[in-house]
Amino acid sequence: MNTKQTSKFSHSNASIMNRSTESLANPEELLVVKNLSVSFIQYAKGLKQLNLEVICDLNVSVNSGEIVAIVGSSGSGKSLLAHAILGILPTNAKVTGTIRYQGQALTTERQKVFRGREISLIPQSVNYLDPLMKVGEQVQNTIRTKDAKQLQQQVFERYHLSKEAGLLYPFQLSGGMARRVLVATAVSGGAKLIIADEPTPGLHPEVVAETLAHLKELANQGCGVMMITHDIEAAMKIADRIAVFYAGTTVEVAPIEDFKEGGEALRHPYTRALWMALPENDFKPIPGFQPTPTDLPPGCLFEPRCHLRTAECQCKKPEMQDLRGGQVRCIHAT
Amino acid sequence: MRLEAKNIGFGYHQNSWIFKHISLAVESGEIVALTGNSGCGKTTLAKVLAGYEKPREGRVELNGKANTFAGYNPVQMIFQHPEKSVNPRWRIRDTVNEGWPVDRELLHRLGIEEAWMNRWPNELSGGELQRFCVARALSPNTQFIIADEMxxxxxxxxxxxxxxxxxxxxxxxxMGMIIVSHEEKLIKRICDRVIDLEAVLNNCEGEIKNLDLKPDGLLVSQLE
Incomplete structure (x- = not known):
């Protein structure tokens, strides 16, 4: 396993080096997001401006050949992170902190260059395709080289889509085919970093398995994959690490083994609660809700729902600390 | 109480059928899972059972009588996308109280805060909205609930x-309940029996007589 991974890394590094002579700080780290905050400026009443901070102090990294799953409750900022990396946030969004891609800051200009080519998004559903255009043509449109048609056919072949499938409209595709078309679109530009936004919900088990296999295959070829999901089960099948989001921040980053060992090895109380709420475990929820961005607690964001809380938790937001091969944002974690 | 489909068939277009000759029954107090691949007609079957669509053939009966759908429908459905199943131009209070004056205790149990009632649907998260959709489906008159990927x-x-x-x-x-879902772990946890629509349609090529005859459909044996 280990040797296989190193060979993967060296392979992808070689290709990166070939294309650019830039020096890389840590070549294994494809994407590093550090202290990212995203806030929206809204008008509350009349001309009164409101700064709504939806992501704060978020840290996550993706290496080449690695799948990082991002799990967390709905509204915890998972999709916004993807949009921030791709640079497709709405104009009233303000982004602070750093995003580094291949060792260099990912500026707006670089985002424009890489978006859809090296960094690509596998969107959530078939709704993201143009409903009035044949899917083959749509994939061709995303390819910016001359031999678009040929390349599209190659990509379709790779994902077991027949020639005729390219002549279909999105509404004629079955759920599984639609997923394959979306993956084909994403990889046709020679992607190095793939962001998959909720790739599995509402699909039957065979299509889920197929989608996950595609992501794993891409990772094995040296791509970095960021899989945004709330399906912990799916994440456990293929991911190398899992980052857990809560109310716009990372509360834990854990290697996948910790999830497989029955939840005992998990560091943050929220992650444990998430684990216990799965139908195959206790199926028992914890009380309370994720706080809304307008009404965040002053200290630890999870404090109001936490069974480990002490007076100290209310004072200060805990920093991310390294613990047992992972990271956690909790002062009580052991 | 018994919700029964007798030899029903349905298709959106003339000359094409989504399913045909389907019979099934759900009793009160039973939790039944309805599974099958995407696109095999689970949601359509659910809609026919709940009365959103009229079957082209056969009939849907509630306690041996055709469901009249006068007043509050005793067969309630909860959909996958809560944001698509509420009127975006109604305050959530109006939406929830449309069918019956929702009682406070139920709202409290679902974890709904009083302040949310005055909001517009776009000001609530998916989880919050779905709680309202659940609340409006659970009136005292509800006898059967159909949860479509709830x-x-x-x-x-x-x-x-x-x-x-x-x-x-x-x-x-x-109450009786039908759960449309793909999640095996969830089904295993809460359901009494499973109907695999796809297997039923394939095995008998649309000539299924009675789903009830094979109550423990194929998926159950896979799970165990």
């Missing part, structure tokens, strides 16, 4: 929160 879009804790209340009430009021 919690697929939600995270594990919210899922567990909603299921806890729903299962409690189903048991307490002895």
């Amino acid at each position: 919690t697929t879009m939600l995270d594990a804790i919210t899922q567990a929160q909603i299921w806890e209340v729903v299962l409690d009430l189903v048991k307490q009021r002895n």
Whole structure:
């Protein structure tokens, strides 16, 4: 396993080096997001401006050949992170902190260059395709080289889509085919970093398995994959690490083994609660809700729902600390 | 109480059928899963059972009588996308109270805060909205609930929160429930029996006589 991974890394590094002579700080780290905050400026009443901070102090990294799953409750900022990396946030969004891609800051200009080519998004559903255009043509449109048609056919072949499938409209595709078309679109530009936004919900088990296999295959070829999901089960099948989001921040980053060992090895109380709420475990929820961005607690964001809380938790937001091969944002974690 | 489909067939277009000759029955106090691949007609079957669509053939009966759908429908459906099943131009209070004056205790049990009632649907998250959709479906007159991928879009804790209340009430009021879902673990946890629509349609090429005859459909044997 280990040797296989190193060979993967060296392979992808070689290709990166070939294309650019830039020096890389840590070549294994494809994407590093550090202290990212995203806030929206809204008008509350009349001309009164409101700064709504939806992501704060978020840290996550993706290496080449690695799948990082991002799990967390709905509204915890998972999709916004993807949009921030791709640079497709709405104009009233303000982004602070750093995003580094291949060792260099990912500026707006670089985002424009890489978006859809090296960094690509596998969107959530078939709704993201143009409903009035044949899917083959749509994939061709995303390819910016001359031999678009040929390349599209190659990509379709790779994902077991027949020639005729390219002549279909999105509404004629079955759920599984639609997923394959979306993956084909994403990889046709020679992607190095793939962001998959909720790739599995509402699909039957065979299509889920197929989608996950595609992501794993891409990772094995040296791509970095960021899989945004709330399906912990799916994440456990293929991911190398899992980052857990809560109310716009990372509360834990854990290697996948910790999830497989029955939840005992998990560091943050929220992650444990998430684990216990799965139908195959206790199926028992914890009380309370994720706080809304307008009404965040002053200290630890999870404090109001936490069974480990002490007076100290209310004072200060805990920093991310390294613990047992992972990271956690909790002062009580052991 | 018994919700029964007698030899029903349905298709959206003339000359094409989504399913044909389907018969099944769900009793009060029973939790039945309806599974099958995407696109095999689970949601359509659910809609026919709940009365959103009229079957082209056969009939749907509630306690041996055709469901009249006068007033509050005793067969209630909860959909996968809560944001698509509420009127975006109605305050949530109006939406929830449209069918019946929702009682406070139920709202409290579902974890709905009083302040949310005055909001517009776009000011609520998916999990919050789905709680309202669950609340409006659970009137005292409800006898059967059809949950179509009710919690697929939600995270594990919210899922567990909603299921806890729903299962409690189903048991307490002895309602019948049909769950449309792909999640094997969830089905295994809460369902009494499973109907695999796809297998039923394939094995008998649309000539199924009675789903009831094979109550423990194929998926159950796979799970165990």
